[in-house]
Amino acid sequence: EFLQEGHAVENTLRPDRLVFGVQSDHARAMLHRCYALAISDDTPVINCDLATAELIKTAANLFLSTKISFINAMAQMCQAAGGDVTLLADALGHDQRIGRDFLNAGLGFGGGCLPKDIRALAARARELEVDVLGDFIEAVESINEQQRSEVAELAIDQLGGDVTGRRIGVLGAAFKPGTDDIRNSPALTVARRLAAAGAEVWVYDPQAVVPDNAIRRAESVREAVTDAELVLHLTEWPEFRQLDPVEVAGWVKQPLLIDGRLKLDRPRWTEAGWKIVQLGRAATL
Template identity: 55%
Template sequence: MVEEQRLKISVIGTGYLGATHAACMAELGFDVLGLDVDQAKINQLSSGQVPFYEPGLQEVLQRNLASGRLRFTTDYAEVGAFADVHFLCVGTPQQADSNAADLTAVDSALDQLAAELKRPCVVIGKSTVPVGTAARAQARLATTAPAGKQVGLGWSPEFLREGLGVEDTLRPNRIVIGTNSERVESVMREICAPQIERGTPFLVTDLQTAELVKVSANAFLATKISFINAMAEVCEASGGDVIQLARALSYDDRIGGKFLGPGLGFGGGCLPKDIRAFMARADELGVEPALSFLREVDAINQRRRARTVDIARGLIGGSFAGRTVGVLGAAFKPNSDDIRDSPALDVASTIHSLGARVTVYDPEALDNARREHPDLSYASSMLEAVRDAEVVLLLTEWAEFREADPKELTEVVAQTKIVDGRNALDPALWRERGWTYRALGRP
């Protein structure tokens, strides 16, 4: 029997999404060629080192480099000659002068890739883009690629959660492909066959709906997070307890308990910029009022940071000038070294600007934090960060911080005062150990 020839895959862009996707496609048995214009990043990945922290990814990367199924390059010509399917995974950051998404990298990647598409193939976009981008990309490929209309296009949004990226790629909770081509749908079904066989829902939509799925999901999650944080504001004013409130709400199966975690709010490279880009695109489409509520979602999220600063300032007598503050957390979430739009670093930097001596510790994000905020001081351990502190702020809910022994911290701090910005600690335990405990939305 002749062995069936498997599709060969390229992944354009090797940031968080692309590096994870490339390694996991190889893990599924495909021959994969990853491309990036950053030679240093390609060298690092080719040597088996992941440029960011993601649990489990380095092992997958090294295993598939060793097997020969995974390689990396900076050469678009090599990618064009190699792959049957090209996944577009480049970044879409917020523009410097507006809320809209910056599509410079997407357009550049499409143009450089198109020039090398000389035979029938499929391009699958995974980047989070404003609705309408895929249709424009389809027209662009048809007119600029040598293979013309033999290049099929689809858009398949990613749903990765940082810290769970490998699991979410290998075992997604749904797969969405937007396309008007039966060939593209067939190719995606072939690639995703292992997941489909395990029962993963496979949804086929038009291009525009597929583009809307990711931003709609992020907008909904951001709204849910900001809703419970708005209730925290009400609880603080009325004497209620937002943790008890969230628990009571979670038993309503129309609401559920996921993302009802009150605290410092969301950050990172996706939710904040995606909801802002969504609002900007709605304005361009003439339906800005439909998403006007997202402006308050964003505003509530920002207010939580200011409120955390206010609580800490109140604990030490109303002024940070000359005070010593220990901050636990720099990443925007645990199990990540991502500091993009990090609430923790925003609060730490604000307190520093108000005159405090601020020392930060994070298990994984210190190198990134030092580059972006060289004005802050950094420690190599939790105890070092809080030594002589007059107030401690827990701002990223790493397990190391959630499981901290209040007695151990008592021995090194100047004052036993803590602000739990993530509602991650047991208030009764800390108060029993002699600490003044404050948290957002709790009496």
């Protein structure tokens, strides 16, 4: 299956392809009968052996993970060179061989699917002594983890190198919008690291429950950011993009914002008096 969390029904009714790993004509015929409706809509069907079917699934998730880590590596390069990773991604996206999907720099991927699947593929590659693939996957994972560290360190730097007792408001806890899933959440990783460094961290998410006693759960954006010396935007919920930066500026102690998802309207927030920091967009620092 190639279901995306939050889109399972749509993906089931209208899949972009069907992969059947089978060992007999009977099994193939049964699957074609089960998925007759989707097949009648000209959904591509790939009939293959079991090993290929398994590899298709894990390779798809590895490719998506790779695109995310690639653009995040380029974000670090843009930061160092003075470039703008959002413009870079837009330019790459116009190339039909590449496409714009999954070229969104930020905190990287999380959840229960991509990390699990690519680690399983890496383990299998090691078992079969395909070390080149195992090494490749480790590099993808390493870049993904670096992004979380980069944002946590950036937050500490923006507050002068010491966050002890400093109030920080975090917008987002789920690993992505549209779900309450906090498994391997990049947002919570950053929040926990700041709390461990001594900060008073308040987190608000429209759906996800914050399970950590070291992090304080807010019931609203306002509660999360009231008297905050720093605000972090870490899950790209639509309601966060719709916030009025002038109004929010009246709640915080100082208008300092790290946009860890590069989804907020930078000119709009800047015009409202905010200093907004976006990794990979060096001009904002």
